[in-house]
Amino acid sequence: MTAPAPAVSLRHITRRFGPVVANDDVSLDLAPGEIHALVGENGAGKSTLVRVLYGLLQPDAGSIEVDGRTVRIHRPADAMRLGLGMVHQHFMLVGPLTVAENVTLAREPGAALGGFSPARAERAVAALAERHRLPVDPRARIASLSVGAQQRVEILKALYHGARVLILDEPTAVLTPHEVDDLFRVLRELQGNGTTIVLITHKLAEVMALAQRVTVMRAGRVVGGGPVASLTVERLAELMVGRPIPPLHARTGAPRSSEAPLLEVRMLDVSDERGLAAVKRVSFEVEAGEIVGIAGVEGNGQHELVECLAGLRPAVRGEILVAGRRCDACAPHAARERFAAGVAHIPSDRLHRGLVPDMTLAENFLLGRQRERTLVPGALLAPGALAALAAPRLAEYDVRPPGPARRARQRSGGNPQKRIAARELTRGAAVVLAAHPTRGVDLGAMAFIHQRLLRERDAGRAVLLVSSELSEILALSDRIFVMYEGRLVHETRPAETDERTLGLYMTGRQKEART
Amino acid sequence: MSAATERPAAPAGTPVRRAGPGADTRRALLTALAPVVAVALSLALGAIFILAIGEDPLAIYALMLRESLGTGYGLGQTLFKATPLVFTGLAVALGFRAGLFNIGVEGQLYLGGLAAALAGAALAGRPAVVLLPLTLLAAAAAGAAWGALPGYLKARFGAHEVINTIMLNFIAFALASFVGRWVFQPATVRTAEIGAGAHLARLDALFPALRGSPVNLALLLAAACAAGVGLLLFRTRTGYELRAVGLNAAAAEYGGVSIGRAQLVAMTLSGAIAGLGGVNFVLGYKHYFELGFSAGAGFLGIAVALLGRNHPAGVVVAALFFGALSYGGLVINQRVPKELVEVLQALVILLAISAQQVMERAARRLA
């Protein structure tokens, strides 16, 4: 079979950011009407590549062809004119405006004297939505829509602007499983109408389910790919990480202590930003020497639960006991009290919650520990003494180079996650809250952090692990809860369950799971 | 924080290959140069104005330099003009460090001066050991109150401190006039003289070289404040927490810092320092409050903090620069309108913030 002329062809694209080579001589062809998956670990250079294609970044070297003609794409407008459309991971939508206004923005149906005609925009969007079976109310304000609906608006927007090649950046990251099914249906239909689709993802199951061809990137380079039919998930994973994937850290039968639980949560209710109930009557315990995993699709209340336990979000009602002592669960701004009670917290939003990038590593080591007598003995901070205290811990946690005077912003400081672990796991806290502790980290760091969490457990601490990665939950947890719509809907043990069963509970299909 | 409020990191998903070890140093050096570049460019632009009215820029600048720093009297004048700027620069810098833009320094200084004058006059007969501390306390307390109010509104209601402090400046001006209905000397816009015990002695008593210049002990108070702010910011827990709030409020909250409290503390301290700035004029020079005495020293404090990069040492240097410029303007007034200095000061502000950004971008590209 001879391949048809590519719809888009990227040739030898190189793009640097300072000393970092984000794309190193990357070439990629997109056949017309195919769904092409672009996979790789975080930081492999996928996003940079599509940003170059979409005119958001200029390549340092290389060329782009569309329909066989070499083109220069200086800005997104050029890309749009060439029939390229993009659905960004963080939706590019204007919250207070309506769907119709968002979709037609920059190509608005006009009225006299440069006026804007909302009615015509709404009609145009309604017609387009109808044609592509993307149900959405053109008059609705974006801010009032669900994530899935917002994504449909993004797709509509690309189509409205004449996209024949649709680039989707991690489109399923924020969707519920049901919404993922909907998205896949829409994408297949678009493909049926001749649209070429680029799917950026690191979820290999999605690649196998949806794409015809795949390209794998690693460290800025294309390292493999081909027709999906000729590849397996294992082979793709190997290509992505550059070596056979080690099995997750094997569980050892840990000594379970029979002491009183270190973390007790009773009938906890927590609201989200909009004041809606996000955590509903949640009760559980974590004993000393135990890792309790909370599995769930993101957005089912895990975030609010962890924030409440960490003292960053007041509970509406309920009780929290740390090492047998009651905390005021309903107090706002209780992070300090919670730290003092013996809680360590590895937050999911690392750079924006867990670190102050413009402070030094030593100062970051102090974050949340500024009241510990060992670190700040007297009234005054002694930067020298603090650095001396922090250095060995940073070194132990493999923060390279461990110079405590360096700014945390500096890339050479190593993985932010390790810095947070170095701080939080050396507190000597009774309870460790770990929210998505390995999200976006490379495999080496992932293994390292898993090993540290296990060590914490073995040292007799109570570890609460929140993750949407089922493999991680299954590999590390002693007990597992599934959180769905704010409730703990299922409790089990790793030996008694599997990913499929957990997945069913995570999507609210308890009945199927029990059969 | 929800995903929607997450700021996209730039450039997203860039692989970490290697980092130039000298890159950060180069970048720091380049951005540290920005104030110098701004001052040089401002003087160059000012030269065009001087040329336009038919004078020789080099001669004018030389005259300014000689008269403001080259003689004992001129140096004293420069130090006198720099004194309130150290206070106001520190006040603005302290706010900036906590992520707050205190534009209300002018009003805080103004009311600080008024309070000092009223206290100094009301308790006029008391001995200096009682009177002076009480007068200083009055100045600091009035400024603190005027700073705490927007701090509270920010912490409690999230009301933007920039607009509120601007509003409070105007309210302070009106308030002083209002109070003046009762406290001003008949047919004047000034208060009664403060008691001698509250006077801050002139420094020419100690250093005869400064003879005739109004520089006074408020300068030493300013220096002490600079040292105190440095100590607070970089050597205390409170300072650490304030800086954490300023650099990343979400992380500070995570670290157990009460953001609202930090904002209130920062604005109160900032206001107190600004209020103390009023004593240079009231206790050290005229010995009374008069309408309009602040004369923009608060607004100039913003320029001082900017040029001093919000560091106490930098603030002191920048205050001396602006002090010299202010006095230099008076010296050249025979040949070039003294308003040239206002133009220069404004250009320094505009160029300092622009150069900072442009050079940071250049440094990023170089790195």
Next chain:
Amino acid sequence: MSLLLFLAAALRISVPYTLAALGAAINERGGVINIALEGMMLNGALAYVLGAHFSGNPWAGVAAAVAAGVATGALHALVTVVARADQITSGLGINLLAAGLTKFVLTQVFHSSSNSARVVGLPDWDLGALSSIPGLGPVFSTPLVLAAIALVLAGQWLLFRSVFGLRLRSIGERPEAAATLGLRVSGYRTLGVLISGALAGLAGAWLASEQHSFTDGMTGGRGYIALAAMIVGKWSPLGAAAACLLFGTAEALQITLQGSGFPSELLQMMPYLVTMLALAGFIGRATAPRAIGVPYDPEQG
């Protein structure tokens, strides 16, 4: 009758506030904070006097004032949009610059750093029946009063009913979203600031025309009051105009009560207090455009 005269005075006083606040609403909706209104007005006022002085024609003064406002806006745009420096600081710097520059020019042209020579003011229009309404007639016969009313309506339409307004508001909320659709963020923001400069310049022209001269610092904080009115008016031209009328009325009252022994300072404080209450959420929440004050960096979008 005296009430009518009072209302007429209030309306006249509101004109410069309204013009400047209208401009601020437009440019802040695009995501640029404009504390530079004061400087724009001051430059506009001096330019009016210079234009009227040298040509003898008040309309030449108006043209010069608008040009000066636009030039001041261009400087604000250069610092905030092109160099992407802090918008608040830029505004303060521009106000300081205008204060110094106008005095500097004053000394060179009129040999005084405090006031200019007397110049012609804008003539009244004869609008027939409208002009003969007792009390209010003369107000409506004043060109800039009518212009201000028309401009507010036009501004409301421009922001909320035109393609330009839709794009500008998008850029003020989510510049990176607009940029991915090919809209030039810096272009729209610059245009917004220039429009604001033109309107603030016009406001300055009105002040100088009313006074028939320029005096040092004659805007007297009106730019800040206009900014406050725009905030109280929730970033909308109509709302801003209503707040300006309120503030103008307070000022008229202050003038009326002069000499009556009533402390005018209390009325003087009113606009500032109202603004602070509005910001604290006591008069409905005043919410700024989401991306306001944040320089747009295309490499990060």
